[in-house]
Amino acid sequence: MDKFDTLTGIAAPMPMINIDTDMIIPKQFLKTIKRSGLGVNLFDEMRYDDDGAEIPTFVLNQDAYRDAEILVAGDNFGCGSSREHAPWAIKDFGIRCVIAPSFADIFFNNCFKNGILPIALPQEQVDVLMKDAEKGSNARMSIDLDAQIITTSDGEVFTFDVDPFKKHCLMNGLDDIGLTMEKSAAIDSFETAASQARPWV
Amino acid sequence: MSPKTLYDKIWDAHVAHEADDGTCLLYIDRHLVHEVTSPQAFEGLRMTGRKVRAPEKTIAVPDHNVPTTPGREDPSNMTEDSAVQVAALDTNAKDFGIHYYPVSDVRQGIVHIVGPEQGWTLPGMTVVCGDSHTATHGAFGALAHGIGTSEVEHVLATQTLIQKKSKNMKVEITGKLRPGVTAKDITLSVIGATGTAGGTGYVIEYCGEAIRDLSMEGRMTVCNMAIEGGARAGLIAPDEKTFEYCQGRPHAPKGAQWEAALAWWKTLFSDEDAHWDKVVTLKGEDIAPVVTWGTSPEDVLPITAAIPAADDFEGGKVGAAQRSLDYMGLTPGTPLSDVEIDTVFIGSCTNGRIEDLRAAAEILKGKKKKDGLRAMVVPGSGLVRAQAEEEGLADIFKEAGFEWRLAGCSMCLAMNPDQLAPGERCAATSNRNFEGRQGRGGRTHLMSPAMAAAAAITGRLTDVRDLM
Numbered sequence: 001m002d003k004f005d006t007l008t009g010i011a012a013p014m015p016m017i018n019i020d021t022d023m024i025i026p027k028q029f030l031k032t033i034k035r036s037g038l039g040v041n042l043f044d045e046m047r048y049d050d051d052g053a054e055i056p057t058f059v060l061n062q063d064a065y066r067d068a069e070i071l072v073a074g075d076n077f078g079c080g081s082s083r084e085h086a087p088w089a090i091k092d093f094g095i096r097c098v099i100a101p102s103f104a105d106i107f108f109n110n111c112f113k114n115g116i117l118p119i120a121l122p123q124e125q126v127d128v129l130m131k132d133a134e135k136g137s138n139a140r141m142s143i144d145l146d147a148q149i150i151t152t153s154d155g156e157v158f159t160f161d162v163d164p165f166k167k168h169c170l171m172n173g174l175d176d177i178g179l180t181m182e183k184s185a186a187i188d189s190f191e192t193a194a195s196q197a198r199p200w201v
Numbered sequence: 202m203s204p205k206t207l208y209d210k211i212w213d214a215h216v217a218h219e220a221d222d223g224t225c226l227l228y229i230d231r232h233l234v235h236e237v238t239s240p241q242a243f244e245g246l247r248m249t250g251r252k253v254r255a256p257e258k259t260i261a262v263p264d265h266n267v268p269t270t271p272g273r274e275d276p277s278n279m280t281e282d283s284a285v286q287v288a289a290l291d292t293n294a295k296d297f298g299i300h301y302y303p304v305s306d307v308r309q310g311i312v313h314i315v316g317p318e319q320g321w322t323l324p325g326m327t328v329v330c331g332d333s334h335t336a337t338h339g340a341f342g343a344l345a346h347g348i349g350t351s352e353v354e355h356v357l358a359t360q361t362l363i364q365k366k367s368k369n370m371k372v373e374i375t376g377k378l379r380p381g382v383t384a385k386d387i388t389l390s391v392i393g394a395t396g397t398a399g400g401t402g403y404v405i406e407y408c409g410e411a412i413r414d415l416s417m418e419g420r421m422t423v424c425n426m427a428i429e430g431g432a433r434a435g436l437i438a439p440d441e442k443t444f445e446y447c448q449g450r451p452h453a454p455k456g457a458q459w460e461a462a463l464a465w466w467k468t469l470f471s472d473e474d475a476h477w478d479k480v481v482t483l484k485g486e487d488i489a490p491v492v493t494w495g496t497s498p499e500d501v502l503p504i505t506a507a508i509p510a511a512d513d514f515e516g517g518k519v520g521a522a523q524r525s526l527d528y529m530g531l532t533p534g535t536p537l538s539d540v541e542i543d544t545v546f547i548g549s550c551t552n553g554r555i556e557d558l559r560a561a562a563e564i565l566k567g568k569k570k571k572d573g574l575r576a577m578v579v580p581g582s583g584l585v586r587a588q589a590e591e592e593g594l595a596d597i598f599k600e601a602g603f604e605w606r607l608a609g610c611s612m613c614l615a616m617n618p619d620q621l622a623p624g625e626r627c628a629a630t631s632n633r634n635f636e637g638r639q640g641r642g643g644r645t646h647l648m649s650p651a652m653a654a655a656a657a658i659t660g661r662l663t664d665v666r667d668l669m
Contacts, residue, residue, distance in 0.1 A: 015520070016517075016520065016521065016524070017518065017520075017521050018397060018497050018521060020606075020633075022495075022633070022635040022637055022638050023635065023636060026637055026641070027616045027638075029613050030238075030265075030266075030616060031266060031280075031282035031283060032282070033241065033285060033286060033287075033352075034241065034411055049255070050641075067306045067569075074517045075398060075517055076397055076398040076401070077432065079398070080333065080633060080635060081333045081347075081614075081633075082238065082331055082333040082335075082347035083237075083238065083330055084241075084350040084351060087349075088506070102398055102401060104398075104401065104431060105401060105402070105426075105432075105433050106333060106347050106348065109348075109349065109352065110349035110352075113349070113351035114595075116341045140503055147625055154534075163365070164222055165220070165222055165224045165363075169504055170227075176351070177251070177354065180226060180358075180361060180363065181257055181358070181359060182216050183226060184359070186218040186226065187217050187218070187226065187228070187254075187359060187360065188541060190216075190217035190218075190228055191217075192213075192566060194215075197213075198460075198462070198465065200453075200454030200458045200461065201258075201323075201326065
């Protein structure tokens with residue numbers, strides 16, 4: 001997994017609540033058996049018209065935001081299905097950090113497995129960051145995961161919370177499965193005990 | 202011993218390792234796998250030379266993008282990319298030695314219907330699947346939730362998940378439901394009351410007389426949509442109905458093991474003084490048959506209400522409601538029962554079980570769908586389909602003008618050819634009314650099977666109580 005430590009980049013504003021996984025990556029793109037190549041279809045139905053032409057009003061179709069690496073969005077981002085294609089598409093587009101007042105549980109977990117940092121902040125702080133993002137490509141936001149701070153283009157600083165274990169994995173690009181396999185003795189002994197306590201399982 | 206919730210008890214019985222910061226390895230008893238969210242996970246195992254740790258606890262079935270029309274055993278009758286995904290699941294199931302129900306097997310169906318039907322899902326288990334509606338299995342008092350593909354790979358390789366414990370939320374539905382009100386109306390009404398993020402960070406336990414009165418099918422409908430309320434999982438404590446449902450299923454324990462299992466299952470309830478982080482109570486008698494009007498499952502109203510205006514809401518919901526109204530092509534103030542529909546879809550892991558088909562057939566018996574309307578029933582599994590045929594339900598649907606399909610997810614998420622056209626308006630028994638969910642530009646109104654059947658007869662959103 002790619003490491004995440006610091007990021008300075010353009011932030012795209014999406015002031016909508018309940019941005020769901022069907023919006024992020026519609027179902028017709030879930031037929032792939034690969035993880036890569038989904039960036040071109042990120043937000044497909046908002047981004048392209050029926051003929052496949054770009055819809056100019058959509059934020060990521062505007063020149064200022066084509067290279068966005070941060071997304072600032074409304075409440076309950078990533079609600080809906082468990083499809084990891086959603087963070088795959090976000091990552092493939094080049095976005096490494098999503099900031100919103102809240103995230104849906106499964107999407108939130110999926111981000112950390114793919115080197116994406118989701119940051120939940122109070123609404124009033126997201127409102128400030130949204131305004132900063134609306135300034136376009138001249139305004140760059142900075143994120144420092146180690147220090148757990150976001151710095152706006154004006155130098156205003158916000159701190160954020162992150163689970164220590166998830167932070168550790170993200171900063172070091174660690175593979176969860178490898179880490180868990182180091183604890184296989186614990187799993188073995190649990191399995192032995194459980195198979196005696198609940199042999200029907 | 203301090204009092205525990207049902208969730209606490211199941212959690213405690215499955216912690217294989219706990220780190221100092223509270224991060225746990227939760228042991229997984231059942232892992233359900235389907236064709237869409239698993240290929241990359243199996244590819245990951247191959248690339249790292251890892252095996253499936255517990256193939257005997259892993260069950261695969263293709264459901265999301267299989268066609269629901271005859272002849273689908275022949276891959277040339279699938280779109281090329283669907284055929285590739287199904288073929289990949291065929292190969293992966295064989296190579297890794299996991300249980301498998303291919304499309305040619307009568308037991309094939311939607312993974313969340315097959316699991317309980319075959320007795321894979323049992324009380325007190327931990328159940329995961331790369332699908333958010335895994336919450337369905339919570340109806341058995343199993344801790345069940347959706348996971349992403351990386352976690353699918355993690356469970357395949359280690360039979361555990363890295364988890365932190367969620368908070369406890371109690372949703373109590375007191376008293377009795379009124380006639381015409383069903384499990385779907387309960388679960389939608391709860392989401393209407395709490396919002397789609399109301400359950401974020403929680404595991405919900407549904408309880409109260411109205412929940413106890415539900416059949417296992419109804420309980421599965423309620424838990425299925427816990428995810429739409431943002432919760433990690435939904436649970437209902439097992440009782441005699443649960444045990445009766447499980448007994449004799451192919452993979453349920455038998456003999457002495459059944460007795461041992463039963464003894465443990467009977468301890469699976471929330472203790473009297475257990476701590477709840479959040480409590481929501483609805484009166485059963487206050488719940489009406491409901492429909493959704495917008496593009497979020499929280500956009501729910503009694504069928505007797507009118508379309509709201511964006512200004513009726515606050516904060517970010519004002520813009521969201523306006524966007525929903527525009528997308529859905531609806532005018533504020535219009536009675537919901539005046540909204541004309543083009544299509545009816547009965548099926549999905551929310552409402553594709555036998556009781557759902559019985560409820561819809563009850564309304565449709567001896568009647569016809571409105572002329573020009575497209576209507577289809579997609580049973581949740583091959584066995585549900587067979588039972589419905591045996592009970593004469595299939596004939597009622599066919600005589601009413603419905604298409605009688607083979608089992609699969611179908612138009613719930615429209616990955617297969619069952620899709621809405623732009624602007625097409627659908628009365629659906631599924632679980633999501635998101636923009637484009639049932640096809641680009643398609644407009645979805647969620648409701649119960651009985652309400653969908655009523656809509657098929659009149660051609661508009663309809664109060665089923667008027668037809669009872």
